[in-house]
Amino acid sequence: MVLTDEVSRFVRAVGPEHTDVQARMAAFADDHEFPNIGPESGAVLRLLARLTDADTVFEFGSGFGYSASWFLRGGADRVILTEFDADELDQGREFMREAGLAGRCIFEEGDAMETIERYDGPFDVVLVDHQKERYADAFDAVRDKFAPGGVVAADNVMRGPIDFDALLAHVEGDTTGGEEDSEGALASANDQTRGIADYLAAVRDDPDFETAILPVGSGLAVSTKVD
Numbered sequence: 094m095v096l097t098d099e100v101s102r103f104v105r106a107v108g109p110e111h112t113d114v115q116a117r118m119a120a121f122a123d124d125h126e127f128p129n130i131g132p133e134s135g136a137v138l139r140l141l142a143r144l145t146d147a148d149t150v151f152e153f154g155s156g157f158g159y160s161a162s163w164f165l166r167g168g169a170d171r172v173i174l175t176e177f178d179a180d181e182l183d184q185g186r187e188f189m190r191e192a193g194l195a196g197r198c199i200f201e202e203g204d205a206m207e208t209i210e211r212y213d214g215p216f217d218v219v220l221v222d223h224q225k226e227r228y229a230d231a232f233d234a235v236r237d238k239f240a241p242g243g244v245v246a247a248d249n250v251m252r253g254p255i256d257f258d259a260l261l262a263h264v265e266g267d268t269t270g271g272e273e274d275s276e277g278a279l280a281s282a283n284d285q286t287r288g289i290a291d292y293l294a295a296v297r298d299d300p301d302f303e304t305a306i307l308p309v310g311s312g313l314a315v316s317t318k319v320d
Contacts, residue, residue, distance in 0.1 A: 101133070104309055108136045112166070114192040118159045121184070129156065130222070130248055134310030135163035138220065141244050141315070142167025147217035148240070149173065153205040153231045154223030158185030158198070160248075164218065165194050172198055173212065175205035175223075206230060214238030221247040225254065226288035229295045236299070239318045245302075247292055251312025255286040263290050 109132060111119060122129045130138070138160060142150065147169040155161055155174035164172050176182040182202050189195040201208045205223055209231070217240050221231045228247055235245065251257055262278035279287050296304045296316040304316040 100308075104133050105131075108132050109139070112162075112192065114188055115159070115162055117191075118157065118162065118188055121157065122159065127156065128253065128311075129159040130163075131310045134248065134313055135160065137307060137309060137313055137315070138163040138218075138246065139167035141218050141246060142169040145217040145240075145242060145244060149214070149216050150218045150220070151175075151209065151212065151214075151216045151235065152220045152222065153209070153227075154221075155182070155185060157181045158188050160220055160222065161185070161198065162188070162192065162194065164220075165192075165197055169218070170197060173201060173208075174198055175201045175203070175208045177202070177204060206234060209234045209238075212238070215240035215243065217243050219243070219245040221245060221292070222249070224288070225249060225285035225292075228288050228292035232292060232295050236301070236318075241318070243318045245296070245316045245318075247289075247296075247314040247316075249311045250289050250293065250306060250314045251308060253285070253311045254283070255289055256282045260286055260290055264293065 111132060142164045150164045150169045150172040152161060152174055155176045158174060161172040161174050174185060179202055182200055186195060186200055189198050216238055219235050221228050259278050259282040266278055279290055293314060296302050301318055301320040302316040303319050304314060307313045307315055
């Protein structure tokens with residue numbers, strides 16, 4: 094745990110600084126006890142936008158726009174923000190106006206799983222950061238809508254509302270204890286943990302995607318479409 098804390102401090106110390114508006118976003122999140130990805134994971138989102146030369150980014154769950162602000166800092170032409178909570182989305186609009194970024198945003202109020210049905214893509218980057226038990230459904234809904242070389246990133250695969258010990262035992266059971274031990278590890282886990290496990294199985298088993306886990310922030314699973 095000490096090593097983990099030190100590594101986290103190091104990654105934070107060498108990572109990018111917030112813009113003025115992002116600093117206000119972070120303060121807003123702290124004041125309202127609202128989880129966001131933080132600058133460590135934000136730096137990865139910025140990099141993904143930059144590396145894919147992103148035209149369009151789609152977010153499953155945007156809150157008040159913090160993650161979208163990182164994609165936009167990476168040069169994304171437009172980000173489609175989805176949020177069920179109208180007040181949070183309105184706050185996102187205000188932050189984006191303050192940052193001069195609203196013209197590159199599409200704000201979609203409602204269920205992201207319904208919103209995605211109205212978009213054909215192609216998407217260069219997709220962020221999955223809504224209800225954990227619906228992550229696999231989100232991947233299924235978007236997997237055929239990627240531009241060549243497109244990337245999907247999923248947050249909270251190591252921390253958050255999940256039982257990481259149960260998840261670790263589950264994925265280790267995939268290779269050491271067989272299916273029975275693997276599934277047994279999740280028997281008493283919550284729905285969010287099982288949702289993350291289902292998502293990881295979906296992206297890891299898909300022959301058209303390659304996946305790596307980045308232990309930054311709350312853990313990002315980054316998958317690239319290769320075929």
